[in-house]
Amino acid sequence: MAFIKITLDHQIQLQDFREGFVNIYKDFESNIIPHKGDFISDTCFKDPYEHEVIDVVIDYQQNECGVMLKPIIVEHNEKEFLLQYVEMAELHGWYCPTKECL
Structure with missing residues (x-):
């Protein structure tokens, strides 16, 4: 079976969405395509350790x-948290093309 490039897209939102949000991404190859309703785990995630797939585009x-x-909706509105989250996610193989905008 052939492998397909899969890109995970995970949005991190401040409590008040209008105050800020950021999308982080992670690429990998797999012959298993996730489906809506599946759960994805990653070393970046901590409690909860899995996050639900809400959309898939092939x-x-x-x-x-x-x-x-x-x-993920965080419980405060500090924009600095978004940068810290991105930096932590990068240690686990995620990337953020808009990091410089934070």
Whole structure:
């Protein structure tokens, strides 16, 4: 079975969404395509250790699959938290193309 590039997309939101949010991404290859309602675990996640898949988009021409995870909503509105979260996620293989905007 052929492998497909899978990109996880996980949004981290401040308590008041209007105060800020950031999307982090992680790429890998697999022959297993996640489905809506599945749960994904990663070394980046701590309690909860798994996050729900809320959307999947498959591009068969490009052999790619985008997987959106249920957003994390933090309990405060400090934008500095978003940068700290991104930096921690980078230690676990995630990336954030908009990091410089934080």
